[in-house]
Amino acid sequence: MGGFDASAYGRAIADVYDEMVEHLPTGPAVERVVRLAEGGPILEFGIGTGRLALPLAARGLAVSGIDASPDMVAVLRGKPGGDRIPVTIGDFSEVRAEGRFALVLLAFNTVFALPSQDAQVRCFHNAAAHLRPGGRFVIEAWVPDPTAFHDRTSLRLLSLSDDEVVVEAARLSPAEQFMHTTRLRMTPDGLRLLPANHRYAWPCELDLMARLAGMRREHRWADWSGAPFTDDSRAHVSVYRLLES
Ligand SMILES: C[S@@+](CC[C@H](N)C(=O)[O-])C[C@H]1O[C@@H](n2cnc3c(N)ncnc32)[C@H](O)[C@@H]1O
Known part of the structure; x- marks a missing residue:
């Protein structure tokens, strides 16, 4: 797509990213990935500031990353152990990292950032090109919900405390399966606009992409704890395996 800049998200958010993801279920995600990796090594696409990569490395797994944002990777490098993780700067849909x-x-x-x-x-x-035969590709993503939009727009309160309010304004383009969002983060320091766009896909479309790449779905859960994926699930953790040839 013309004008796409994979580093834009990180440039806008890197300095506040870690504060904004404190609520995420990082512990259960790490536990699940440790089990699925069976000793590793692991490559994280969009490694960011190392929210997952650093605890995975602390569990003794070899972890590498790819990220398009030098700003996000600079935050990772500033953390204990962050300078020991090999990171390739580039677009994870194209660039190759060393190893299998x-x-x-x-x-x-x-x-969906792609x-x-x-x-x-x-x-x-x-x-698939980075996996050993039988290796796993693990994706965490939300399930699209067009019913959450009124006139193809939505305004959601994401968090509220005495010193921080985060609101998300979104506009849906169903024909393109595209959701434009900007988060507004209000703190005593002022207002920050944090844009993030999503070319969204239903889980079954991701399954088909996996098949095109020679992988098959092994698991789909509603979250990292392994809760069953149901009609009401608003997110999924999907595990694909590269077929042994
Ligand atoms: C939402 S953050 C997730 C960071 C980390 N994986 C985590 O879970 O906290 C998305 C990360 O992916 C990176 N990213 C987005 N699109 C990318 C692309 N096409 N190629 C490489 N990195 C990308 C961003 O720079 C950012 O660091």
Whole structure:
């Protein structure tokens, strides 16, 4: 897509990212990935500030990453152990990292940061190219819910405390399966606008992308704890395995 800048998200959010993801279920995610990696090594697409990568490395697993944002990776580098994780700067739908991995991880809806179906299909192929035979590609993403929109727009309160309010304004383009969002973060320091766009896909479309890349779904849960995925699930953790050839 013309004008797509994979580093834009990180440039806008890197300095406040860690504060904004404190509520995420990082512990259960790490436990699940440790079990699925069976000793590793692990490659994380969109490694960011190391929210998952650093605790995974602390569990003794070899972890590498790819990220398009030098700003996010600079935050990772500033943390204890962050300078020991090999990171390739580039677009994870295209760039190659050195090595073959037991598991490729793409967490926290980041597959939707890719701007088109073509880019997402390339991403699945790139994950497969980094996996050992039988290796796993693990994706965490939300389930699209067009019913949450009125006139294709929505305004949601995401968090509220005495010193922080986060609101998300979103506009849906169903024909393109695209959701434009800007989060407004209000703190005593002022107002920050945090844009993030999503080319969203239903879980079954991701399954098809996996098949195109020579992978098959092994698991789908509603969350990292392994809760069953049901009609009411608003998110999923999906595990694909590269077929042994
Ligand atoms: C929402 S953050 C997730 C960071 C980390 N995985 C976590 O779970 O906390 C998304 C990360 O993916 C990176 N990213 C987004 N699109 C990318 C792309 N096409 N190629 C490489 N990195 C990308 C961003 O720079 C950012 O660091």
